[in-house]
Amino acid sequence: RALLQRFDANIDDGGFIEAKDWMPENYRRTLVRQISQHAHSEIVGMLPEGNWISRAPTLKRKAILLAKVQDEGGHGLYLYAAAETLGTSRDELLAALHSGKAKYSSIFNYPTLTWADVGTIGWLVDGAAIMNQVPICRCSYAPYARAMIRICREESFHQRQGFDSLLVMMQNGTEAQKAMVQDAVNRWWWPCLMMFGPPDDQSPNTAQGMRWGIKRVSNDELRQKFVDATVEQAKVLGVTLPDPDLKWNEERGHWDFGTIDWDEFWNVVNGNGPCNRERLAARVKAWEEGAWVREAALAHADKQAQRQPKAA
Amino acid sequence: RALLQRFDANIDDGGFIEAKDWMPENYRRTLVRQISQHAHSEIVGMLPEGNWISRAPTLKRKAILLAKVQDEGGHGLYLYAAAETLGTSRDELLAALHSGKAKYSSIFNYPTLTWADVGTIGWLVDGAAIMNQVPICRCSYAPYARAMIRICREESFHQRQGFDSLLVMMQNGTEAQKAMVQDAVNRWWWPCLMMFGPPDDQSPNTAQGMRWGIKRVSNDELRQKFVDATVEQAKVLGVTLPDPDLKWNEERGHWDFGTIDWDEFWNVVNGNGPCNRERLAARVKAWEEGAWVREAALAHADKQAQRQPKAA
Amino acid sequence: MQASIQLQRDPRQQYLLRIGDTCLILAQRLGEWTGHAPVLEEDIALANMALDLLGQARAVLTLAGSAQGLDEDQLAFLREERDYFNPTLVELPNGDGRPGDFALTVLRNLFVSTLLRHLWVRLHDSSDEELSAIAAKAVKEASYHQQHAADWVLRLGDGTDESHRRMQAALEKLWPYVAELFEDDAVDEQAAADGLGPRWAELRANWHAEVAPLLQEATLQPPPDKSFMSTGKRGVHSEHMGYILAEMQHLQRAYPGGAW
């Protein structure tokens, strides 16, 4: 009880919780769920973009894409490490992913069908991710906040690179390239708006998350901020956002936008998106087919450990 | 003894031996070796050409290539059946192929590197094969002779199609296509000359084969016939055969040609050609990975057989 | 200059391309087996089916391109991915690696040949005489393909434990892609109105009436239906399609102005 009071007071003061500090079980569980979900999103997110590494159209773009996907692996590492500070091992977290128990961001259940999808993921998906993640840099759990600061810096870089790759095609490309970019934006726009999660009035976890300083800004606020920022960027690019209801609302000082198809959102969350099966299958296959490698590494380390004393 | 005399007399009269007729063990063994080697060549020969089915440049060429490779499978079937009339099962013959004991035509250990290789195989490899095989249509063992008649008819068709596909590229194609054809001819010419086997004075089996009416024309005679025919076709195509020593010999009434690199021939025969390992590995993989299918087909047939009487 | 051709987005053309592309892409997948099948007879049978499908594709693509002055090869090799309209089912890989999984291959052949047979039967009555003539020939080929696939599904489903397990796994993998085959839309609407051909949705009942008892006899159990819906018929494909096209189109793209 005293511990809980001190914890609450700390949170209320805007203080940070470190791994060694006492914390309520629920807080710990919520964080493990959220951080691991985020970590899973990073490693599943390597798949749709990785799909284009072998086909990148120039060596510069290939290098940028490789570096980006590598960064995502790195984000996965930090985040698993942050989750491990809360007492759950990476193997346990991965087991939950592979069994389908743990979730990852639904956006990665959409396929990358053209090269323009790679740039669009950088621009829109990473853009939305940053909106979601910047507030987490002030999250009450310090190891998570520290990981997010580094991640957000890299994500911003990725977003600019994605935007730049689309800009080159829209400004200097052929008609076929421009059409490819527009098509990609058409396919990714609505799923990106869904990335902020259900509307606030249907989002049960928001209040507690806010209370604990894990979540700092509501889904709808973040979504609006994303729309407002993106409309301007779309103008610079010269692409049309596929929403006839999109228009400036002088009164609100924001862009109004159309109704999101939440049936689609829940379909994808519940496993029926275009690539859910394949994404999970790819992760499970990598894990299972890699088992012999991990076992061999352990066996070799054991042999080495046994040899040391003899040699000594 | 009386049987042997009757057999010899029959052969000397230019008669035919049927499966049910008595024959010397050596004759039988020689035939099984030769027919199965020929059958193996057909099915291994599906691989280098099959390599281009997915990449054929037009639908017409894709259809022609598919039909050709399918025909090769058919030739394999007739030939295995012909070998089986001599008392060795297809499974035994395949086991000998997979273990590396049985040989197949070394020409298929060269890779198909461009689309022009497909046409060149039709023109040169099938051309050489026909030269080799036409005399076998008069082979003393009747089931083999009958199979060869059908095979030769189809091979001639394939050869014309191969030649035609090169002719289109040489007459109506771009410079890049013409260079592709010339490059393919450069790579395939010498290996094709090797297809007739070692020179007569180094070919130990020839005499007995001739005596038995299994072989009708010597290696060197066939090779010369092939060169003479091909030189004229190369002129029509507009390609250069890669042999500076190639010139008409008025006295002999034949084309003289350069020295064959028999070291290369023996290297490839002995397993050290460009694709020996991969060709055999592909066949073994298909066989091993197909084991469950063959087992299931047998198991299902057994179940059906057991159900019949119950149903009756 | 081998840039991609532009289509007119005409419902008649799209209806025809759905058929032609289904045949074309399945032929491409079946062709991958050549030389690698479990028994020689199947090397020959799979190549033969690929050849039949290729012939059907050529006829239908020629018809689909005629109004716009495009030939079969321009349509087969010079479209962008978005302009191919086969259902996603046929573009799925045969299995991990090449040549892939024989179980998945024969089951997909059953699904597609049953669809195509019923489709060709109906297209025989098409208001388009040429399409009707194509259908008359193709229906016999599809019947043979269906029989061949059904025999194998039965054998492997009710064969050994291993073959049963593999067939059941293939069924769970492919079943979600079946719904798309019978999805209705404006393209089908227009084709039905013009008498060009049936709505594919009209084939659903017959398809299930033939496939369901066969699966049952093969002791195979389809997974529960889900809301997942693939979208290849609208030109939005799986990630596998790009690899098929990169390979299939390579020579046409790399040798502009070539004569083959």
Next chain:
Amino acid sequence: MQASIQLQRDPRQQYLLRIGDTCLILAQRLGEWTGHAPVLEEDIALANMALDLLGQARAVLTLAGSAQGLDEDQLAFLREERDYFNPTLVELPNGDGRPGDFALTVLRNLFVSTLLRHLWVRLHDSSDEELSAIAAKAVKEASYHQQHAADWVLRLGDGTDESHRRMQAALEKLWPYVAELFEDDAVDEQAAADGLGPRWAELRANWHAEVAPLLQEATLQPPPDKSFMSTGKRGVHSEHMGYILAEMQHLQRAYPGGAW
């Protein structure tokens, strides 16, 4: 119009392309692992090595093209197969299917990084200042790659029975392609005469001196040497190369005049 570019068949250019293409094609193969490695750390490490190799490829291709006015992308994406000069070793698939065999991957990395490290050391003394500068940077990367690969070869060779078996199988598959690395010819002759770089044959002794004891420590046994000789360095590749190029070149070929 994305027809292929024509090379001048210049020994200096071919010497450089052998180096650049070795890096380029191995980067392509390593990139296939991204997202599919046995542990996350290896996803990152393999992508990182691919990135280093790609950087080396870009620098060397740029240098190789400068005399003829060709840029790195024209060289990387618009050559015909015959004009790529990497040794066959680097184009072999990672294994059956994707992403392939980790044993083969780390063993090949050992072979290639050992070669490249010794090559970069010698190229540091090149008469070409630019090449010398590229080498100065690359040698550090190659050292890291070699160390990483050596660690894994040791771990897997002397790990479990299964890992040993897989490593030994990989060794038997790859070893025949090693001889080509050190084959001598006129291109190397010229490069040595000009002080551009060493004959690769001069690297053979050092390569074996490092690789042989490591294999021994890893309890791996190379197969007996055969007369087989691969020929990628002369532009005559294996059947795998065409598939790599069809995929790698697709966008450049399909979007002529594109800006990326």
